[in-house]
Amino acid sequence: xxxxxxxxxxxxxxxxxxxxxxxxxxxxxxEHYHLNIELSESFYSVLSIFEVALRNSLNRELxxxxxxxxxxxxxxxxxGLKNLKNSINTAKKHIANRDENxxxxxxxxxxxxxxxxxxxxx
Numbered sequence: 001x002x003x004x005x006x007x008x009x010x011x012x013x014x015x016x017x018x019x020x021x022x023x024x025x026x027x028x029x030x031e032h033y034h035l036n037i038e039l040s041e042s043f044y045s046v047l048s049i050f051e052v053a054l055r056n057s058l059n060r061e062l063x064x065x066x067x068x069x070x071x072x073x074x075x076x077x078x079x080g081l082k083n084l085k086n087s088i089n090t091a092k093k094h095i096a097n098r099d100e101n102x103x104x105x106x107x108x109x110x111x112x113x114x115x116x117x118x119x120x121x122x
Contacts, residue, residue: 006030051113058116059108069104072111080122087115 003026006015015033022029062071072088075081091110095102 001030002026006033054116055108055111072107084115084119087111
């Protein structure tokens with residue numbers, strides 16, 4: 001496989017930094033790209049565990065603070081958190097699109113790591 005193949009499959013923009021780093025060594029550029037994929041894969045399980053632990057911890061604390069498992073329904077009343085409503089609505093839509101009943105546990109599970117990061121940064 002060569003540069004043209006990688007640029008066609010993964011895009012020129014994505015591969016550009018690798019070929020710029022190794023302008024005279026196409027093999028080394030492609031090898032670097034593959035190593036980057038392997039490195040990214042190694043973080044996936046740790047990141048997944050972190051996300052679940054963070055989500056469950058925050059859910060537990062927010063349930064206690066608001067006194068309800070549906071704490072996300074009260075977020076609009078908290079200054080600085082109204083902007084999270086779109087993420088909550090998206091989570092509900094994903095659940096509904098699967099023809100599942102919307103429950104607090106399902107909404108919380110559907111919220112992305114990005115939601116939790118934005119919540120903590122609010």
